[in-house]
Amino acid sequence: MNRKIKIVLCLLAVVTGAVGLWQLAPRLLEQRGLYFGEQVYQAETEERTSLLPIQYAGSQVCSQCHQAQHRGWQESEHLTVACEACHGPGQAHVEEGAKPSLDASREACGTCHNELAARPGAFPQIDLAQHNSQLACIACHNPMGTARQVSLVVPTSTATPSDTTPTPWPSGVIEPSGPPRIPHSLEGRSACMACHGSTGFKPFPADHAGRAGDLCQSCHRREGT
């Protein structure tokens, strides 16, 4: 009796196993792969990967606090260049106040603008070793537009001040370190060159050569305004 049951059971197991494999296995294999529960591990990996932290916040986020830079940038040639392309990843800066990178060296601009044969001809390029080699790029170009537009170098036209006078920084935002403010009254001092020309008693820096007297205030504004 015991022996009979064993034999029957064995047969039963073999038959169900065979039928099961024949009927079910191909479908299950196709659905699930070779390993049991593979789909589950995959779903879990998808989930885990999707929850990794981000580092690059996006220019839109920067605009919430740096409105002046953002506004200038939007009107500049650098509009297509994300803030974080120049300042590095900003999520830690936004969340924990970590310092973003602030590299104003000539080499930093040269990463994109140094003249290379492989760069498309239409892209504006300069020879880093030749182009005003004594000065930092930001003495003449403002990468984020604002007071000195990226390509507003030395304002050559004698445009009316209203064309070139930048709009004041909105209150409550971080003051950008633009050109130094004028610490004195302007009353009776419209001829800036009299005192700030190269022979005056407070000569302007050497990079100012060629800047016309009527354009000083497109970059320098009265202190407190």
Added chain:
Amino acid sequence: MKVSRRKFLRMSVQTLGGGIVLYVASPAILRAALQEEATGTPAAELTREEHSWGFAIDVRRCIGCHKCVQACKLENGVPLEPEYRRTWVERYEISEDGAVFVDSVSWGQDGPESIYPNAKRNGHESAKSFFVPKLCNQCENPPCVQVCPVSATFKARNGVILVDGRRCIGCKYCIVACPYGARFLNPETRVAEKCTWCYHRITRGLLPACVQVCPVGARVFGDMKDPESPVRRLIREEMTQVLKSALGTKPKVYYAGLQEGVR
């Protein structure tokens, strides 16, 4: 213990049935259990039904600034040594007599190695030269997935190929199998690693980091199901091709303005 035949048969049928039910249902149970601890991304974002991502590269725009390589490394914690990279930029130089030279600097700790002298090699005068950004093609028929002996790498539901770092045994089969050289062995974790199109960003609705920082719009990303997505528009309006199409891997990175001879 004595068991009647009838009772024994009933018991065995019950056991068998229970086993089958468990086998079929267990993935669902496991998944439910796992989902309880992991919160966040709605599952719909991850599925292919929702999005089918595509990538396009306009070679004619690339200026080789390597901001993409930098962003990729910092976003994904890739080792900063130049030899490890998930995306990279190759410089091609083709001489008057048709000789092709390829090199690639990488972005390291101190920024891109600012070499790139205009080449003149072995007497070949460079006639034209250009940059070609490369990254994982997230193939429709991925050879890397086929060769993985432990199923650690697989195609996620939105079409991106992922690596499960916990299952990977670091055997490097996939690194050899990838015809595009997109994979490498992470020296710290000792598991295979590759570009995921910033899976953690695209499932949050953000752009991949390399696309976000590209200053000239040479990298384009979007949903292939949306006819107005930037990637679909580029593919529609420009002549595009994929790399090594003859291999039948069906890559999902499309190149516009690609010179013949670039592989």
